[in-house]
Amino acid sequence: MAETKDSFFGANIIEEGDDLKMASGVVFGEAVNIDVKDLTIRLRVFDGETKEARIVEIVETETWDWKNPGTWRVINGWQVTSYSALLSILHQKQLKGIEEIEMLEAPRFSMLSGG
Numbered sequence: 001m002a003e004t005k006d007s008f009f010g011a012n013i014i015e016e017g018d019d020l021k022m023a024s025g026v027v028f029g030e031a032v033n034i035d036v037k038d039l040t041i042r043l044r045v046f047d048g049e050t051k052e053a054r055i056v057e058i059v060e061t062e063t064w065d066w067k068n069p070g071t072w073r074v075i076n077g078w079q080v081t082s083y084s085a086l087l088s089i090l091h092q093k094q095l096k097g098i099e100e101i102e103m104l105e106a107p108r109f110s111m112l113s114g115g
Contacts, residue, residue, distance in 0.1 A: 034084075034091045036062075041094040041101060048106020061086055072111045074104045 039058050046053045065071070066082050073080045080086050080103070093101050 034087045036087060039087070039090050039094060041090050041099060043090065044100055044102045046102060046104050048104055048110055053102075058087075058090065070108050072104075072106055072108050074111070075101060 036058050041058075043056050043058055043061070044053055045056050062083050064083070073086075075086075075089055078089070080089065090101065
């Protein structure tokens with residue numbers, strides 16, 4: 001099977017609750033609980049300042065400063081503002097058969113000014 005992945009473009013906002021152990025998302029109209037252990041999708045993070053990319057462990061993202069408005073994280077045109085929102089997006093992409101997803105992480109000012 002060919003590897004599939006998703007990229008980032010644009011910036012909308014998606015927010016979920018702040019539960020750091022499990023995330024509640026809506027998939028096909030049903031509420032689901034997402035356990036990070038069930039996610040096999042890879043997360044590639046592109047640093048908007050250094051232009052470097054790295055694969056991160058999803059569990060590592062729980063320790064990120066999600067409350068910092070100066071850092072924007074974008075997946076497929078959606079600004080991701082919480083750990084639970086990230087888990088929800090990753091879960092939905094995994095259900096679609098996507099094996100890797102890309103996230104852009106950059107300072108807010110550079111995203112607004114065009115980098």
